Amino acid sequence: MKRIRLLIQVLFISVMCLHLSFSQTQKIDSLQNLLKKTSDTTKVKILRSLGMQLRGHDKEEALEYSSQSMELSKQIGFVKGEIKALYDMGLTHGMTASYAESLDFFNRCLDLAIKHNDLDVMVDVYSSFGIVYKRIGDYPTSQAYYLKNIKLIDSLQLNRDASYEYINLGILYDLMDQQEKAIESYKKALEVYTGPDLESKESMVMANLAVIDFNNGNYEAALEKFRKRHAYLEKQKDNVALCTSYSNIGNCYLNLGQWNLAYDYLMKSLELADQLSLQQQIVAGYYGLADLMFQQKRYKEAIEYSTKNLEVLDVIGGYDQKREAHKMAYEIYEAMNQLPKAIHHLNQTMAYKDSLLNETKIKEIQNLQIQHDVFIKDKEIEQNDLQLELLNTRMVQNNRRLAYQAIIIALLLLSSVLLYFRYRNKNKSNKMLSEKNEIISQQKLSIEAMNEELEKRMLRAQMNPHFIFNSLNSIQHLINSGDKLAALSYLNKFSKLLRQVLESSMDVNLVLHEEIELLKIYVELESLRFDDSFEYDFHIDKNLEVYEHEVPMLLVQPYIENAIIHGLIPKEGPKQLSISFNDLKGYIECIIEDNGIGFNKETKPKKSLGPSRGMSITAKRIDALKKFSKEKLLKIEQLNGGPETGTRVVILIPKEK
Template structure:
């Protein structure tokens, strides 16, 4: 096709498409307005992202920012919706990559990765890693790209994300293909091909077949490479995919040229030229003309070769394909040199170098622009906020009198409400201080109460046992006293210290009662007893009550058992004390027969402490006592459940 034919076809296409483009523009921006009118919530973010993907091609073809994606990112940030932030960054990053803004794209995809990692969303992490890897590969940062894709592959395999496994595997293969590690590349392409075939993804199958062809051609296994190119071509023909067919035809042409089979090479290159007429991007047409020119040059047909090269140059000049112009002039220079026309060869090489310098300058300028874009993103957000602020100020000026009246009324209301809450807060603070003093007073009562009971026990123990055992008992008692006196100086102690004192107390009571009972502690493994805090001496009175009113009255042939369980549920520490004693009813009968009227001071003080803890913290704190019975209604023991608000060191 001549350059005039290309121009005429382009004008026809522009005229035919102009009306459709205008209609698309109206439809898309009306849709944007309707979505913007919806309430600001996560559902709106999802809808904006959906519409962004559906209309991405329109905005990319017009080389303008996608407002759906930008609105989704802004709203997700306002809502602190991390998943939406990650998806929006991925969407914008991909659009930047499609515009060859690889540095900006990598920055967006790394931000998407960070947002995904904050919520530990494995699928989004894998998706972002693969996107960042592609960005790095386009910048020839191959090691960084490889690391991204390997991380993505490992995570994708854990969650069986087949789509991202294929993407990562194929990308790793392409990196290995670029670095000429053909055997490794073939392994990865075969794995990706197997997955794509299981998923019945024709496009993925076609791409991996073509990649296998490139790898085998790199190993100089040309016949095998041609087989894979033809299989890829068949898949692209099945899908009626012109760009894929053109790629396969060009690859076949190059392979046959390498085999010196120039007739077959020319056949496939002309096939590529025919198919490229159906491809929107005319760079492929220019590439086909150049490939045919190079093939003819290899056969020594210099005049005919130059005609095709010049056609490639004409098309590239019209569309501004500088990279293709650089390659075409370079090929033309080589052809003139082989023909002995060194002056024209030098002229053509000068033009090739001129375009090469221009491309390098453009790349440098683009890199600088992208870095500035990254730096200015936050500044742009600030400017948007400032513009919104200026708009608000303008609206306020038009309604100044109403606003002033409103603020005066609001100020008066706030002053009244603020005064009310200040007085209420002051009263609550005073009440809390009173309750804390009362709690401290009750806590201080525990020391003399416990010491009195323990001294009574020592007195009885000395009279009923020998002096050596009494001395041992007294030694343990002194250790317990030091621990108790130290613990009760504090409002809270760590759980391990409280349990240490409780174990020591139980050891003394077991000795004193000649081993008539056993005890067990069961602390939830998830509890760190060095960080969890508990009021001191809060469990001991209930343990003491279980021993002396439940377990000591059991029959001599029955072994007593005391279970102490501590678990953490949400923000509550639940302590359960269970005994297999005679039960409260029989204990009361024994007490009545002996004519005792004494009430447990420890129990009363502890109940008062728990009630004050509930009032001070305004959280659940209670004691529940349950009588245990068997199926026939006979008492089997007592269970005491103490619920306290969980407190921690940190």
């Protein structure tokens, strides 16, 4: 079922692309001539149009035109042109399966569109994100972007057709095997559509519903919907789409066992595809006819169509199509008991497979190889028996000893040949397994590295809410106390602090200089919050390269917060906080020292209202750094040994992580 689903979707996309390509050559020539006579914004638009026209022919040339469009837009201050050029480069990379580059350009385009409030481009980018993530198999992320786009269109009441998003969402749900949601999305697409061509939209939805019925084995229902779609296409005289429609109807009849009708429609599809030079549809036609002949046990005709299918695929075919074509050839040859050819096509099927050989396929190959070996051995034994019979008839005239020696030599040679082929096949299998094991090992290392990075980002992300909520509590305290001037001053500083935190929200690490500046703002805010009741100073080692080294963001802040809240504020008299950053060999040493009330290990701590989120998260972050050092990275000690002695916290941060 999945093969049919993917085949129909691939054919639909390919046919639409080919349908648009017939008039592109003349457009490209016309645009290139016009480019020589224009300048400024008109030139930007022509360069962009050339990039769009060429993306189906020459990726590098298309990207070059789009890049020129972007650079010219920057030079003349045409922001709209720059945004469009970034979007075009994202589309070009996406259409050529360079998905990492595609997402990069889409993100840059989205940032610029948000900055300049270009809502139309935001809608296009969200839709493109959904398509790219669907293609790379990240269905949840794709779904999130489609829903985000629909929400953006609805909430801002944009003059955009949201029905396409609901259709895309329906296709996505179908791929996720959530067919009820898919059907709901298709129905919703028709509800929200307000354009002039409702019949076209209904026809498109009908085709997608037919795919669901086909994949569920409801071939009668699928056939009815495909025929309605076909009637619309005939009225529109859309020969390119009709070619796909003939193929879909033919496949329905094929699965219903109506061979004559299946043959008629598949042949119509093949003939029309040949007239229009639609290579992908030609492949589909040959495949369907080979399947039809195979099911009718007309193996000779099935082989002819299968061979033609493989010949076309050698020129234009993709991986999935070649795998399916070789699989079909394997099944036909196996049914004909032509085991060597069956083995060849099965090996080709496995060679195109994108995952490890599974146990079932290995057994199929081994069983076929054993059958082949037995077949050859039986044939050779039959030949030897004939030779023995001939030798027996001449036994009176010939030397019996020579005859036996010849037989022994023949058997030895046969055994040697069999042993050699067995040894060679075993080595080949071992080599293949070794290569697969190496790939698995590399993938395991990559996954472990990704997990480690995700864990760091998770801990970093958990710090931001803790840090922001503490600051908001301080603002609330000042407002409740009626100190409006202090509250406004605090809010102004907090906004600067919050901006700096959010600007670095995507980074796990931060340059040491920026981290120190962030901590200074934080301590200043806390000082303002407590009416300047404590003094503080920062000491930075002059040998420390603060612009070179990076540190985990907000790693030190919870210990500073602890020193102020639990050490200094409860104390009476002068209060002093000292924060130092020193340069050690291989480490950055941070010392947080206060003259507060300290801590008493013998007394039990007071029962808190909840867990210390900041300290617990920071402890986990420091634990994550231990893999880079054998030293003790955190040391907390009480000063002077008396009451109200103060506390010193020493944190070692490895320079090389």
